[in-house]
Amino acid sequence: MNKDFYCVIMAGGIGARFWPMSRSHSPKQFIDILDDGTSLIQKTFARFTEICPKENIYIITNQMYAEQVKQQLPDLTDEQIVLEPARRNTAPCIAYANYKIKAKNPNAVVVVAPSDHVILKEDVFKEVILNGLNFVKDNRKLLTIGIRPSCPNTGYGYIQYDEDRSYGGSSIYDVKIFTEKPELEVAKQFVESGEFLWNAGIFMWSLSEIESAFEEFLPEVNDLFKQGEGLYNTSAESSFVKATYLVCKNISIDYGIMEHAKNVCVYAADFGWSDLGTWGALYDISEKDDDKNVVMGNKVKTYNSNGCIINVPKNKAVVLQGMEDYIVVDNDNVLLICKKDNEQQIRQYVNDVQIDFGDKYI
Amino acid sequence: MNKDFYCVIMAGGIGARFWPMSRSHSPKQFIDILDDGTSLIQKTFARFTEICPKENIYIITNQMYAEQVKQQLPDLTDEQIVLEPARRNTAPCIAYANYKIKAKNPNAVVVVAPSDHVILKEDVFKEVILNGLNFVKDNRKLLTIGIRPSCPNTGYGYIQYDEDRSYGGSSIYDVKIFTEKPELEVAKQFVESGEFLWNAGIFMWSLSEIESAFEEFLPEVNDLFKQGEGLYNTSAESSFVKATYLVCKNISIDYGIMEHAKNVCVYAADFGWSDLGTWGALYDISEKDDDKNVVMGNKVKTYNSNGCIINVPKNKAVVLQGMEDYIVVDNDNVLLICKKDNEQQIRQYVNDVQIDFGDKYI
Numbered sequence: 001m002n003k004d005f006y007c008v009i010m011a012g013g014i015g016a017r018f019w020p021m022s023r024s025h026s027p028k029q030f031i032d033i034l035d036d037g038t039s040l041i042q043k044t045f046a047r048f049t050e051i052c053p054k055e056n057i058y059i060i061t062n063q064m065y066a067e068q069v070k071q072q073l074p075d076l077t078d079e080q081i082v083l084e085p086a087r088r089n090t091a092p093c094i095a096y097a098n099y100k101i102k103a104k105n106p107n108a109v110v111v112v113a114p115s116d117h118v119i120l121k122e123d124v125f126k127e128v129i130l131n132g133l134n135f136v137k138d139n140r141k142l143l144t145i146g147i148r149p150s151c152p153n154t155g156y157g158y159i160q161y162d163e164d165r166s167y168g169g170s171s172i173y174d175v176k177i178f179t180e181k182p183e184l185e186v187a188k189q190f191v192e193s194g195e196f197l198w199n200a201g202i203f204m205w206s207l208s209e210i211e212s213a214f215e216e217f218l219p220e221v222n223d224l225f226k227q228g229e230g231l232y233n234t235s236a237e238s239s240f241v242k243a244t245y246l247v248c249k250n251i252s253i254d255y256g257i258m259e260h261a262k263n264v265c266v267y268a269a270d271f272g273w274s275d276l277g278t279w280g281a282l283y284d285i286s287e288k289d290d291d292k293n294v295v296m297g298n299k300v301k302t303y304n305s306n307g308c309i310i311n312v313p314k315n316k317a318v319v320l321q322g323m324e325d326y327i328v329v330d331n332d333n334v335l336l337i338c339k340k341d342n343e344q345q346i347r348q349y350v351n352d353v354q355i356d357f358g359d360k361y362i
Numbered sequence: 363m364n365k366d367f368y369c370v371i372m373a374g375g376i377g378a379r380f381w382p383m384s385r386s387h388s389p390k391q392f393i394d395i396l397d398d399g400t401s402l403i404q405k406t407f408a409r410f411t412e413i414c415p416k417e418n419i420y421i422i423t424n425q426m427y428a429e430q431v432k433q434q435l436p437d438l439t440d441e442q443i444v445l446e447p448a449r450r451n452t453a454p455c456i457a458y459a460n461y462k463i464k465a466k467n468p469n470a471v472v473v474v475a476p477s478d479h480v481i482l483k484e485d486v487f488k489e490v491i492l493n494g495l496n497f498v499k500d501n502r503k504l505l506t507i508g509i510r511p512s513c514p515n516t517g518y519g520y521i522q523y524d525e526d527r528s529y530g531g532s533s534i535y536d537v538k539i540f541t542e543k544p545e546l547e548v549a550k551q552f553v554e555s556g557e558f559l560w561n562a563g564i565f566m567w568s569l570s571e572i573e574s575a576f577e578e579f580l581p582e583v584n585d586l587f588k589q590g591e592g593l594y595n596t597s598a599e600s601s602f603v604k605a606t607y608l609v610c611k612n613i614s615i616d617y618g619i620m621e622h623a624k625n626v627c628v629y630a631a632d633f634g635w636s637d638l639g640t641w642g643a644l645y646d647i648s649e650k651d652d653d654k655n656v657v658m659g660n661k662v663k664t665y666n667s668n669g670c671i672i673n674v675p676k677n678k679a680v681v682l683q684g685m686e687d688y689i690v691v692d693n694d695n696v697l698l699i700c701k702k703d704n705e706q707q708i709r710q711y712v713n714d715v716q717i718d719f720g721d722k723y724i
Contacts, residue, residue: 299715299719316695317695317723334681335679335681336680338665338683339683345665353661357661
């Protein structure tokens with residue numbers, strides 16, 4: 001195992017579209033959402049222990065989740081749990097982690113990945129990430145993972161790659177363009193063209209290369225975190241970071257760097273990936289019954305119902321009749337019933353519920 | 363207040379069609395179903411205290427509900443709580459109550475009524491019942507209450523009356539025929555004809571007259587309970603009744619007597635009656651919001667939903683989207699979601715749930 005290989009797992013999200021199972025005090029990444037005994041962050045951590053030394057894996061999350069991370073990942077030292085004092089999207093998060101790792105090992109080669117995605121083909125994933133890390137170790141590139149699209153999903157960003165410019169016969173290509181989430185018609189064209197991949201939000205680079213990119217495209221963010229050199233991994237880190245986050249802008253790594261940098265490559269891969277961003281995504285990867293319902297619950301009876309995803313307490317008897325393509329989630333003090341094709345509105349419902357009924361429901 | 367006027371309130375039903383709010387251990391009549399602070403049986407009892415002396419009101423129910431009756435109606439003596447050791451439908455229930463009252467007052471004139479109906483116009487109800495009791499005191503008739511139908515409801519029995527044979531210019535008529543619950547087409551014809559009334563299941567008669575009818579039409583039932591004369595209201599009553607119910611047939615008063623007796627009259631009345639037999643009946647009498655939803659719950663948000671009846675815990679946040687004409691009931695360890703027009707199937711769901719998941723859900 002290469003001792004220069006590092007992993008940063010981003011775990012600060014709130015998973016609002018998975019409400020009410022995902023709650024602000026216990027978001028999606030900490031939940032056993034696949035009902036197989038481990039949370040998504042536990043699965044993600046285990047996956048990366050196959051790729052880099054365990055002590056090189058960092059979790060970066062909001063400070064309110066510090067205890068949950070420690071509890072779910074007891075192998076981590078406190079230093080490996082990087083706590084953000086505020087939410088500033090992925091670019092500041094990555095800059096912070098970079099400088100913290102740089103203080104330990106300036107030669108680090110890093111994979112950055114979300115904590116709450118699903119990977120069905122673990123072996124392929126391991127191979128892709130190791131190939132990718134070796135690629136960015138030897139090449140001055142920023143590498144991202146692109147997933148071959150199976151449908152015109154409008155919930156993902158897309159990456160257009162240059163088929164004629166691959167590296168050594170591998171599945172790594174130069175990137176033509178990054179695009180934000182498209183309209184449906186555009187997404188259809190993307191998929192039909194065969195030139196576009198889904199942006200999986202998994203990145204690989206050497207510390208030196210990503211630092212150069214920050215200097216060029218996000219100098220104001222880079223300067224802030226660079227000022228902390230000498231403080232990272234010391235008792236002064238916490239107060240420095242608190243002050244830094246107060247003034248740091250909120251921006252994603254895609255929008256801030258990946259869409260602008262000229263040395264971006266994409267690794268076209270297929271390892272059974274899902275960002276599991278919505279109930280519909282969970283529905284898609286889950287086993288269905290004869291009526292195409294996905295039932296998470298032990299005492300559920302459905303009559304003349306199909307295409308539903310049902311997530312209810314194991315000891316609750318649930319009878320559903322005449323329901324087609326609904327999300328039904330009964331979780332503690334919240335019940336949500338809405339159409340699957342309306343799942344993008346769940347964020348709005350969470351807002352409305354918070355305003356009308358207060359924080360204890362979100 | 364006439365000291366010969368008695369009331370028998372039948373409270374042995376299990377309200378299966380109101381599951382899961384109505385449960386076998388706490389059926390509909392014991393629930394504050396209208397959410398106004400008193401249960402249906404408390405409302406029914408209060409209504410009859412305006413009509414006959416409080417000590418003349420009897421509750422007849424299954425012995426498993428004895429404690430609930432005592433708790434909800436603390437004014438009753440134990441003698442006024444008549445406990446059935448088994449469910450045998452209304453005819454044995456009425457025969458038992460009759461002989462028990464006869465032992466106290468053979469001149470009693472009795473009104474028999476269900477415990478779980480809704481009466482919106484209490485003053486009209488009082489007037490109708492008092493008129494009816496006076497009528498059967500003076501006439502050798504069996505009197506029932508008929509409600510002018512507002513729609514071709516197939517959940518009720520119908521009574522055809524003889525418009526040309528009324529009594530003293532009153533709204534009391536001779537009955538032509540009793541019919542069981544009709545098919546929809548038949549019900550439509552009934553309503554259009556103007557000659558049919560809904561059978562409200564409220565009966566009035568003198569003890570002597572109903573005993574004659576039992577002798578003629580249900581002699582086997584009458585003989586069983588007649589054998590207990592001398593035992594009612596003594597310490598021997600309980601074991602006698604237990605043995606009697608073991609061998610007594612299961613039959614309704616409508617099918618056993620009212621459909622056959624020649625001296626049956628009907629009082630055509632309108633006092634805002636509902637048998638509140640189903641969620642749809644509760645929907646019909648309840649206040650609707652702008653989207654025609656009936657919402658029982660304090661933290662319910664509906665989006666693009668209408669015609670629903672929603673009954674959920676007060677402290678539960680509920681979001682409903684894209685739901686039309688559904689029943690949504692979240693009660694303790696059960697969640698029911700079904701189409702309003704499918705409510706007659708709820709009995710079946712209760713059976714299925716009991717078989718698959720056990721008694722604690724029903």
